[in-house]
Amino acid sequence: MAKDISLKQVVTYWPLYFFVVPSALLVATFSYFPAGSAIYHSAFRWNGNTIKIFVGAANFQKALGTPLYWILTLLVTMTMIYQSQNKTTFAKVMKMVCGLGMPLLNLIVLFRIRPPEGLQPAHMIVTGLVWLGIWFFLRWRMDNDSEIRGVVTFFCFILGGSATLGAMGLEGNFAWSLTVLIAGLYLWFFVKPDAGVFKLDGMRIGQSLIGVGIFVWSLAQNAGGEVALWSGFSVIAVLVVANLVKMIPSITTAVVVNRLKSEAANYWYRVLFVVPMIIPGMVYLLLWKFFFESGGLFNLVLRKTGIMHLIYVFDFWTENGVFISVKEAAGMSLGDVLDAANMAAPAWLGSPELVLPAFIIWGFxxxxxxxxxxxxxxxxxxxxxxxxxxxxxxxxxxxxxxxIELPLILTQVRINLVLMIIGTLQMYGMILILFGDAGGPNGKMMVPGLLMFRSAFVEGYAGYACSIGLILFFLILVLTEINNRFVRVEK
Amino acid sequence: MSMRRKEILAEVWKHLFILFILSMAFLPLYVMIVISGKDGAQFVASPFKLTLPFHWENYAHAWSLMRAYVFNTVFICVTSVILTFVLSLNAAFFFARYRMPGHKFLWYFFLVLMLMPGVANLVPLFMLLKSLSLLNTFYALMVVYVTGGQVVQIFILRNFIEDIPQDLFDAAEVDGASPIKQVYHIVLPMSGSVLSTLGILQFISLWNDYILPLIVMRDDSMLTLAVGLVRMDGEYVKDWGALMSGFTIASIPMVLIFLFTMRLFVKGLAAGAVKG
Structure with missing residues (x-):
């Protein structure tokens, strides 16, 4: 066991501190100081050099939008978490605050937002029906479980209502305010304090967290903050889901190799799997960039296997116009489409519609x-x-x-999962390498990290960049905390 | 009999699956090496097949472009990895063997960093390096790499040192070995596989780092390989043969590392060095 050294003995043993002092000094200078500096400078209009003006929370407002929205969302979130831990007194108070606050806030906001212009009833009906369908589907077979039903109803109501009003042609902000207004009234009048909407226990915390996520998400898009930041987060969300699926082949391969009867084959495959590792990540990235070029390997494979035909036919029928514009497609016969597929060589990383699919296929x-x-x-x-x-x-x-197999590798799967999510959230080096600081075709791949980089080093808004960094930091911290609580790792 | 046949068929399917995955994993390697020997005409005629003659002069050309980058990067990476080892071994030894006053505080001082994503730090870090007038020097990269690398290593090495039998340290102490000597004569010789795994993982991540060298380095002669490769790739008219030769050259240090440490590396992974 480790040796205990009391305060008195320090007089003789003090040189031992020199084992750790260099590390601690380095960490203090190059990790803690920049972090503190980021927090400090996020309150300034700062170009990183001479101009430095105190602006308070303006940087965060520019990124996030109306602060009142966020305060109320925070309250709702806390209500849900506290209710889920059965701290009911606090939750009751919070619910009263939210139930009153939401309608009041939204009445204020309603007067500030311009009224709707052209209405589109057909879109509204379709969207409304879709959400009704989702609601019925979610409620299906959970009749006796009133708590979950309450949550489902609430979220379908908020999101569906907002989507429906949005489809009608109302401005997003307006639609959102209106629904939250109605939702607040619903919360205030129809939800009994003890059988609350958010009353969840134990296992359901996860579900409620997903709920909070959706809630914050739709709020974030409507609170009027930086558009690029939220479109960046939606790109990240797509990539996280894609990376989740991409974890499966590694697990499958490991399981299949392990199930081989022959020990020798097992050993040799293991050795062979190490060989491709000699390609450094940077080179691998540039090679895949080369594959996705117009005359690259990827198009060649798609043409030779006939998959390009499928894509073109699909594109033709859905009139998506990913490959051919809709107008062209309308004048084309199926034969023309197939001919076009034979010659087609789209530049995957050069078109706004294809760049995200390319990122999903990346690394096949x-x-x-x-x-x-x-x-x-x-x-x-x-x-x-x-x-x-x-x-x-x-x-x-x-x-x-x-x-047999999954329980044994569950620890590693969980760790990889967490590292993957955190890594994807911070990911922007790859996009910087591929597209420079403009964020790809039409800025489609402008992820939050890149937005930060661009603000600081291209546009000269270092203070704003610090605040974007802090938002990312906070998000990752929350995810890590959730992970520490709910994804336990047994040693 | 039919049971036996079914089993064999199942094995064959498994082998086919693995071979498919392996061939896909080897594809980038194949493409890189095949194209590295092509001149412009050969590339246009058949980009993905092996063509003869193999143009070795592509390698000479790429080497002349990249020599400085390769030396810079090797110097930075090797120095950083060694310095990180020195710092993290000592600190891990301190945490594993002694309970000094304030040791809890110091431990949490490092623990918090594990949870702290580096993304928010980038801009102030750049300003800090600027005010220390470290911009456009190798020290800037090294100091940041060492700081970032040691945290994880301290955690893993602490667990590792705690598992070393106590008797060894006691015996050394009876013989009058100072703590420093204990680190270099007991801990260091025993931690070969863990250190090599940690070292390789750190080396790979430093080898690929792009953003920090991009913002820190000004002079072309000071750039690292990652930035240099992206520059080469970004040129409008590309000499694919030379570019792929450059990629191959950039992979060679990895080949050397794996040749010498693969055994230790696979063993270290198997022993759970990176389980966390």
């Missing part, structure tokens, strides 16, 4: 070599006899995976 077949090796290390401890026992019990291959 998505087998991370380090990932496979780590999973394999976890799987190694399974004895062959376990498989034989499972065979006798008639467990299928998928059953084996769920019951």
């Amino acid at each position: 077949p998505w087998v991370g070599v380090v990932g496979v090796l780590i999973y394999l290390a976890g799987l190694q401890s399974i004895d062959q006899s376990v498989y034989e026992a499972a065979d006798l019990d008639g467990v299928g291959p998928f059953g084996k995976f769920l019951n």
Whole structure:
């Protein structure tokens, strides 16, 4: 065990501190000082050099929009979390505040926003019906569970209402205010204090957190902040989901390698999997950029396998006009389309519609070599006899995976999941390399990190960049906290 | 008999699946090496097939462009990795072996950093380096890399040192070994596989780092390989053969590292060095 040294003994043992002092000094200077400096400078209009004017919370307002919206959302969030922990007295008070505050706030906002222009009843009806459908589907088979039903109703109501009004042609902000107004009234009049909308316990915290996420999300889009920031977050959300799916091939590969009967083959595959790792990430990135070019390998493969035809036919029928503009497609026969597919060579990273799909396909077949090796290390401890026992019990291959293999690698899967989400949120180096600081075709890939970089080093708004960085920082901190609470890692 | 046949068929499917995945994993490597030996005409005629003659002069051309970058990057990465080892081994030893007054505070001082994403720090960090007049020097990169790299290593090495049998340290103390000697004669020789895994992972991430060198370095001769490669890639008229040769050259240090440490690396991964 470690040696205890009391305060008196420090007189003789003080040189031991020199083991840790250099590290601590470095960390204090190059990690803590910049972090503090970021917080300090986020309150300034600062160009990083001579101009430095105190502007208070204006930087955050520019990024996030109306502060009152955020305060109320924070209150709602706290209500949900406290109710889920059965701290009901606090929650009751909060609910009263929210129930009153939302309508009041929105009455104020309503008068400030311009009234709607052209109305589109058809869109409204369709959107409304879709949301009704979602509501019915979510309520399906949960009749006895009134708590969940309340939550489902509430969120379908808010989001569906807002979407419906938006589709009608109302301005997003206006639609949102109107729905929140009605929702606040609903909360105030129809929800009994003890059987509350948000009354959730134990396992349902996760669901309520998803609810909060959706709530904050739709609020963020309507509070009138920086448009590029929120479109960036939606790109990030798509990429997180894509990366989630991309975790599957690594796990599958590790499981398949581990299930091989022959020990020698197992060993050789393991060695072979290390070999592609010699390509540095930077080179790998540039190689994939080369694959996605107009005359690149990706288009070649799509043409040779005939997948390009499928894409073109799909594009033709849906009139999406991703490859061909809608006008052109209307005048084309299917034969023309197929001919076009034979010659087609779109530049995937150069068109606003194709750049996100290209990012999703990026890195096919998505087998991370380090990932496979780590999973394999976890799987190694399974004895062959376990498989034989499972065979006798008639467990299928998928059953084996769920019951034997997954529990063994769950720790690694969870860690990879968390690292992936945090990494994707911060990701902008790749986009900077591919497209420079403009964020790709039409600024489509302007992710929050890149927005920060651009504000600081191109536009000279260093203070604003600090505040964007802090927003990202806060988001990641919340995610890490959620992870620490709910995704426990057993040693 | 049919049972046996079914089993063999299942094995064959597994092998086919793995071979497919492997071939896809090797594809970038293949493309890189094949194109690196092509001149312009060969590239236009058949970009993805091996063509003869193989133009080795592409490599000479790429090397002449990239020599400075390669030396810069190797120097920065190796120095940073070694300095990180020195700092993190000592600090981890301190946390694993002694309970000094204030040791809890120091521990949390590092623990908080694990939760702190670096993204918010970038702009003030740049300003700090500027006011320390470290811009356009290697020290700027090294100092930031060492600071960032040591935190994770302290955590992993602390767990590792705590698992070393106490008797070893006691015996050393009886023989009059100072704490410093204990680090370099007991901990260091025992932690080969963990250190090599941590070192390789750090080396790879530093080798690929792009943003910090991009904003810190001004002179072309001071750039690192990552920035240099992107510059080469960004030129309008591309000499694909030379570019791919450059990519291959950039991969060679990795080959060397893996040749010498692959055994330790795979062992370290298997032992759970990066489990967290």
